[in-house]
Structure formats: structure tokens, C-alpha cells
Amino acid sequence: MRIAIGGISHETSTFAKTRTTVADFEDGFGLYRGEEIIERFRGANICTGGFIDGAAKHGFELAPLLWGFAYPSGLINAADYAALKGEFLDRLRQAQGQPGGVDGVLLDLHGAMVAEGVDDADGDLIAAVREVVGPKCPIVVTFDLHGNHSERRIAAADACVNFDTYPHVDMAERGREAADLNVGTLRGSIRPVTALRRIPLFWGVERQITAHPPMDEVLEFVHAIEQRPGVLSVSVATGFPWADIPNMGPSVIAVADGNRALASSIAGEVADWIWERRETWRHGIQSVSDALRDGEAAGKHPIILADHADNTGGGAPGDSTEILQTFLDRKLRDAVILYIVDSEVVEQAHAAGIGGRLNTLVGGKSDPVQGPPVRMQAVVRALSNGDFTYDGPMYAGLTGNMGRSAWLEQDGVHVVVVTAHEQPLGPAFARTLGIHCESLKYIAVKSAVHFRSGFERFAGNIFNVDARAIHTHDFAALPYRRRPEPMYPLEM
Ligand SMILES: [Zn+2]
Structure with missing residues (x-):
């Protein structure tokens, strides 16, 4: 046979x-x-x-x-x-x-x-x-x-x-x-x-x-x-x-x-x-500020924000900036964004080298819905060619590659900038750069659910947020022309 x-x-x-x-x-x-x-x-x-x-x-x-x-x-x-x-x-x-x-x-x-x-x-x-x-x-x-x-x-x-x-x-x-x-x-x-x-x-x-x-x-x-x-x-x-x-x-x-x-x-x-x-x-949608308010009220860290509207694991570009801008505006510390896809910034970081300083625009470049880009004056903390090994349970033992990447930091807000479109399933890639997610207070992941396989075990609280990006879960806002109609809950 x-x-x-x-x-x-x-x-x-x-x-x-x-x-x-x-x-x-x-x-x-x-x-x-x-x-x-x-x-x-x-x-x-x-x-x-x-x-x-x-x-x-x-x-x-x-x-x-x-x-x-x-x-x-x-x-x-x-x-x-x-x-x-x-x-x-x-x-x-x-x-x-x-x-x-x-x-x-x-x-x-x-x-x-x-x-x-x-x-x-x-x-x-x-x-x-x-x-x-x-x-x-x-x-x-x-x-x-x-x-x-x-x-x-x-x-x-x-x-x-x-x-x-x-x-x-x-x-x-x-x-x-x-x-x-x-x-x-x-x-x-x-x-x-x-x-x-x-x-x-x-x-x-x-x-x-x-x-x-x-x-x-x-x-x-x-x-x-x-x-x-x-x-x-x-x-x-x-x-x-x-x-x-x-x-x-x-x-x-x-x-x-x-x-x-x-x-x-x-x-x-x-x-x-x-x-x-x-x-x-059916599930309602939550704003970034509501999630942060509820997370702080509950007092358990790390507060994990699932930036599901920009889930690279679902085909979104991975460069939306609302959460990054919010972290910077609120002057949060021990905060990380996993990841922002921006090959231009990755190249600038590699050119500057570890310890180098960048004054640049991060993210928000693929589609106007994803932006605007965020001005950062950041230090390059680490550089990578993107190789890592998944430590499970999803894809356990398989190797992954985030493409050329960099870890940037501005006043306690950390951003991992990558070139491959892949969601964080766990902290494994961040760890290769030297970031220990377990000890941070705020983690934003460009993922809807799969990140739970690697982050849930140490999460304080997890919130799915509908930050501005192309894969909003507010389905009424998507420009459909050919999907079946009627569908619940929009037309029935
Ligand atoms: Zn799936």
C-alpha cells in the first residue's frame, strides 16, 4: 500500500x-x-x-x-x-x-x-x-x-x-x-x-x-x-x-x-x-485604554494585550501602531511590543549597531489604516538574523525565523522590530534577543489566540483589544462585497 x-x-x-x-x-x-x-x-x-x-x-x-x-x-x-x-x-x-x-x-x-x-x-x-x-x-x-x-x-x-x-x-x-x-x-x-x-x-x-x-x-x-x-x-x-x-x-x-x-x-x-x-x-470588542484600565484595576501583571486586528498570524501586516503610541504616551515601563514588522527600521538598527541610537519612524507604513508611524528616539539593544527554536507547545522543536530583527528601547518601552510576518506563539524569539517576558509588566502581541499557547502560563491578565488595524473584529466596519448575506449578527 x-x-x-x-x-x-x-x-x-x-x-x-x-x-x-x-x-x-x-x-x-x-x-x-x-x-x-x-x-x-x-x-x-x-x-x-x-x-x-x-x-x-x-x-x-x-x-x-x-x-x-x-x-x-x-x-x-x-x-x-x-x-x-x-x-x-x-x-x-x-x-x-x-x-x-x-x-x-x-x-x-x-x-x-x-x-x-x-x-x-x-x-x-x-x-x-x-x-x-x-x-x-x-x-x-x-x-x-x-x-x-x-x-x-x-x-x-x-x-x-x-x-x-x-x-x-x-x-x-x-x-x-x-x-x-x-x-x-x-x-x-x-x-x-x-x-x-x-x-x-x-x-x-x-x-x-x-x-x-x-x-x-x-x-x-x-x-x-x-x-x-x-x-x-x-x-x-x-x-x-x-x-x-x-x-x-x-x-x-x-x-x-x-x-x-x-x-x-x-x-x-x-x-x-x-x-x-x-x-x-458573539464577542464584544474592547479598546486599548479600557483593557489597560481593567488590567490595572485587577493588579496582576504582566498585562497582555492581544492586538488581534493586526494579527500577523492571520495575514495582517503587523505594523499597526496604536498600542505602541499608547505605551509611549502613558510612559509605561517594562513594556514590550512583539512584534512590529518594519524592514526599514531593522536596516537602520543594523547599520547603527548595538548601543546605537535611532531617531526614526516606526511602523504604520503598509496601509493608512495601520498608522500613523510613531516617532521613536530609541537605543538599539540587540540585533538578530531571526533564527530561533519554538519551545512549544505549538510547533515544539521546529525552528522558526523572524527575519533580520532588532530590539529597540525608548524609556522602558521595548519594541522588537522584525521582517518576517509571523505572530509570537511564545516568548522564545524574544528570549534569544535577551528579553525575558516573564518579568515584564505589559506585553502586546500581534496575535489573536495562538500566543496563549506560550504566554498564558505566566500572564497576569489577557485582553483582546481592537486597536486600529486592517483585521478589525468589528465586522460591520470591513469593506465586504462578496461574502454571504445575511450573516448573524450583522444582518439577522
Ligand atoms: Zn487557524
Whole structure:
């Protein structure tokens, strides 16, 4: 038994102005080909790591094709998407021609990928894979929790599962689940059929955290349903709202054994359960000053501000300045911003050297919504080429790279200026510069939820704030033209 593995993963913000190219895949987690995929991801907590575990468990052979992940960003250019898809399919055809051929396919995708002219790029890729392998070869797909799912992708695959957790820590486990489904299908012990039900609502990011109510209740409900006879897997996707496309929004995917009516009734039952509780998934938005006021009143430090509207992990530019300006205006000390993306300032800092002084404008350069830039008279405290190792739990053991970076300080306000668009999942990169987040009083992170995986253990209080930036959670303020309507709570 030989199963092809690979994937092209991207969470695409159609509101971000910068386009995504093949080079962004190379600079992200990288593009890996053939055996490199196995070398890189054996034992790693990502879905492909789980596929590799599955091969060991079930004794199937792997045909590794192409794996790429670009950090979330704007639309993928049409030519770049076509190049990646073309290479993926070429490698799949080559694998078919090798001894053993291809009996099954496991795809590691995100679920919110949009290319120029291709709203449902995940669906487009899965359908193209189906065309190559034909109707009898099982295709099982893993998706992120934040997929915007479509009927097309569900119809093209035999089964789809998505992460249960946010922060995402169950990727390898979902990869193993997908491998089990694929092998079970090939051995004839199961016959997966998959149904999708979309839910027209905006799901507040703070209401998606797995460890806390109300999200833990959704998963408890879903896991109970998975125990019913004939049910193979049930996934809830909370959607990715910064994509102005017709299939934007949450959904439920149900996989049943040979029984299409059951899959569809389970998807409907879970979607109805979520819809009936729609007020539960709604979340108000909080200003920076309200959060600081509440944090000081509670008196527990560090106060962590999640600058979710500029979450680089969701494709935002990472250079919004409202929180930096607020920290400086209030003359806070022991305060840090992780991170501001500004390659111009990074170059100035490297030219000035450690201990050098800069009088410069920081951030607010990518889009007028993100600004204005902040005048800083700062000391360069440290410089870096950006290399670090994640210390978990997310991506534990994998290396990361923030690009050329610098630590600047002005009167107790510290700013880590970087060039890569990646959110802080934990304090690991800051530590490589010499910043010990555990002993600070105020920490702003350009992240919505994933930072919790590394910061929650020492946080005094955490506040998600809606500072001025392109990925506001005030959905009424986003310039949508093509999303589904009506959606709760805006039009219903
Ligand atoms: Zn996600």
C-alpha cells in the first residue's frame, strides 16, 4: 500500500494589500519536496507528522510530493498558485508511474486559501488531485480550524477532518486520524461519506479557545456524537472572516460510514446546535485604554494585550501602531511590543549597531489604516538574523525565523522590530534577543489566540483589544462585497 502525501497551505486575507508568491512559501515554513518532507516533519506536531506516524503504524509506504506553507498574507498571485499546483500534480503523476503507484492520498491543507481568480483554492486543488487519481483512490484531507469550506472540496475528497483545538495543538493527532481513515478505506473496513453544513454567522475569536467555555462545550458535544454508531468523524470549522469570498464562514463537516443520509443529518444537527446558541459565539470588542484600565484595576501583571486586528498570524501586516503610541504616551515601563514588522527600521538598527541610537519612524507604513508611524528616539539593544527554536507547545522543536530583527528601547518601552510576518506563539524569539517576558509588566502581541499557547502560563491578565488595524473584529466596519448575506449578527 502506497499513499501520496503533501499539501499547499495558506490562510489568505483578501483585505491585506500585499500579494503572496512562491517566494513567500519558500520564506515561510519552506517548500519541501520528496524525501525532504519526511526528514523535516517526522515527529513534528503538524498533520504531515501525523501522516508519517500513520505510515509506521499501518505499514504503508509514503510517496511524499510537495509541501508548502506560507505565513498568512494577501491573495496568492494567479501564476504562483498555478506553479505550485502544477508542480504538485506533476509529482503526483510521477508517483503514480513509480513501483507501487499511488493507492491513496493524504492532503495537509489549511482550508482558507484564496488565489487570484480562485476563491476556493483548496477545493480547486483537491478537485485537480481527484482528476489525476480517479474516483476509486481515497483522498483524505486535514484542515485548520479556520477553513472556509465549500461543497466542492467536500465532494472532491472522501473524508475531511479539521483541527479541534485553538491554539492549534492537535495537528499530528488529526494527521493520524486522517491516515486511519485512508487505510480503513483502502482495506475495505470503512466507506467514508462526508457532508457539509455551513452556518451563516461570525464566530468571535475569543469564543474559539478550546480550553475555555463556550468552545469546550462544542467539542464535548461533537465528541459525544462521534461515539454514535456509523459516525467516523465530526469537525467544526469556525471560519476565517477576513476573506471576502462567497464560501466565507463557519461550518460542520461530518463523516459517516457508508451512510450519506446519516452524515448529512449529523452535520445538520451540529450546525443547528451551534446556530441555536449563536449569541454565545458573539464577542464584544474592547479598546486599548479600557483593557489597560481593567488590567490595572485587577493588579496582576504582566498585562497582555492581544492586538488581534493586526494579527500577523492571520495575514495582517503587523505594523499597526496604536498600542505602541499608547505605551509611549502613558510612559509605561517594562513594556514590550512583539512584534512590529518594519524592514526599514531593522536596516537602520543594523547599520547603527548595538548601543546605537535611532531617531526614526516606526511602523504604520503598509496601509493608512495601520498608522500613523510613531516617532521613536530609541537605543538599539540587540540585533538578530531571526533564527530561533519554538519551545512549544505549538510547533515544539521546529525552528522558526523572524527575519533580520532588532530590539529597540525608548524609556522602558521595548519594541522588537522584525521582517518576517509571523505572530509570537511564545516568548522564545524574544528570549534569544535577551528579553525575558516573564518579568515584564505589559506585553502586546500581534496575535489573536495562538500566543496563549506560550504566554498564558505566566500572564497576569489577557485582553483582546481592537486597536486600529486592517483585521478589525468589528465586522460591520470591513469593506465586504462578496461574502454571504445575511450573516448573524450583522444582518439577522
Ligand atoms: Zn487557524
